Amino acid sequence: MTTRRRLLLALGSWVAGFAAQAQTTPKPIDLPEFTRQRMQHQRIIGLTLGGYALANIAASGIAASRTxxxxxxxxxxxxxxxxxxLGIAGFGLLGARKQAGQESLAEAVKEHENMKQVLLLNAGLDVAYLMGGTYLIERxxxxxxxxxxxxxRGFGKAVIVQGGFLLAFDVVNYLIFKNRDKQQQQLIQATEHGVGVVLPIR
Structure with missing residues (x-):
């Protein structure tokens, strides 16, 4: 089995595991736990993307000098x-640290919705990367x-590989955030204000 096939197999297993997590029915939680889960997930996103970037930089840096x-x-x-x-991952980790502390329900809901929007936007960009890589190969x-x-050809194939990873990464993380919508609704319904006041849908 080649190194590339092993990488694809590992990526497939990782995506399947996260997809299974995204389908799990969430248990009722309180506001601090809802915030903690979001911040922990953001750190995992940053660490995973950063680790992937470092591994690729090391492997591709060596390979580029030998091919x-x-x-x-x-x-x-x-x-x-x-x-x-790597820069995006570092920026994301710094953002997760700055968000430490107490949040109101409105702030927690806003951050949750913002993360879903960012991940959806990223997924759209990932599709554009795949199209761009295909264009380079055609050209x-x-x-x-x-x-x-x-x-x-080399640049085009690389863009397709990297864009494909990011598309899977962003879609799976979006599904995990989307799966927390039920918890968010439970928290909103537990307040006296209701959805009309605290849910900042844009």
Whole structure:
């Protein structure tokens, strides 16, 4: 089994595990626990993305120096892409730390809804990445791009691989947040104000 197949198998197992978690019926919780779960999940997102980025930077950095042609460009893009991922992961972890402390119900609901919107937006961008990678590969087949064929194909394939991972990552995490909507409704219904006052749907 090749390294790439092992990576895809591990990714598939990871996605399946998170998908199963997303389908689990949540138990009733109080507001502090609802906030704690969101913050913990945000930290897990940051740590997972950061770990993935570091592993890719290390592996692709070594591979890029030992390969040529299309494969070399594939790994170069892997390094560039995951340097950005690493920065995003670090920013997310800092944001999770800043949110520590007491939250009102309105603030907790707002943060929960914001995370769902961000993950949906990211998923849309991921689809655009897949389309962009496909375009680069198609462009490499044009007679006018013979001199850049290896670069376009390598970059295109890398963008598809990285975009595919991010799409699975964002969709699974969105489903986990979406599964907490029932808990959120329970918390809202337990207040005297109700949905009309505290639920900041935009």
């Amino acid at each position: 040529t042609g299309e494969t070399r460009y594939f790994h170069r893009m892997g390094v560039y892409w995951n340097l950005v991922n 490499a087949n044009r007679p006018t791009e013979i001199s850049r064929r290896d670069q376009l």
